Amino acid sequence: MRRRRTNATARRRSWPPLLATSRRTPIRATTHLFTGRIREIGCWAHARRGFVEALTTDVRAALMVALIQQLYQVERAGADLDADAHRDLRHAESMPLLVKIAAERDQLAGTVLPKSPLGDALRYLTNQWAALQRFVEDGRLAIDNNRAENQLRVVALGRKNWLFAGSFEGARRTALLYSLVQSCALVDVPPFDYFKDILLRVATHPQRLIGQLTPKAWADTFGRRRAAA
DSSP states (O other): OOOOOOHHHHHHHHSOOOOOOOSSSOOOOOSOOOSSSOOOOOOHHHHHHHHHHHHTTOGGGHHHHHHHHHHHHHHHHTTTSOHHHHHHHIIIIIHHHHHHHHHHHHHHHTTSOTTSHHHHHHHHHHHTHHHHHGGGGOTTSOSSSHHHHHHHHHHHHTTTTTOOOSSHHHHHHHHHHHHHHHHHHHTTOOHHHHHHHHHHHTTTSOGGGGGGGSHHHHIIIIIHHHHHO
16 A cells, blocks of 8 residues: 655655765855755754763763864854854864864774764764754854753743743744843843834834844844934
8 A cells, every 4th residue: 555645744855955965074165054945053062962971981982072172172263253254264174173073983983882872972973964064154153052052041940830832823922032032132132122112113114124123133223223312
């Protein structure tokens, strides 16, 4: 009996393919990342964590931990650079490190037990390899999602108080509000002032300029005018 494809399966097969990658060579960086298509960006903090945990039982994880640490050293060196300069620094210093990490991964893969802690770390690295390399494509991207996770801790702390959203749509709206409030916090915008102005402005604001109503753009576009007034 022929199995009928579900809608979810059909949608998965219609998704745009990821950039082709080699197991030994990182993807080429591109200058146009945000083209309207959502693309996964990997988290090197998660990748590193597996090797740090494996290090307690297998010293062969030490070199991988050291190489990932060098990626973070490049990030610290470029912390004060603009996006283009940060991208150029990553091309020059991070991409060769990615080649070394891929080579070490391939070498370890032939000798490590798959279900060992080091094997688990290598499997995560392999499965996420395409996404883990994408941070070098654009200087605006972070090497990990630690900052985003720190913002989510506010939600996690109140999880029992905010357990029920009433409906799926209520949960979606709640998530949007959380995201906007935390985005305000990141750019030092008082959430009450932001929401009060946005709710009065949104009905007549041009659709083509909707980007001006995000917290950061609002602070740059309207916040300064309000302060001057």
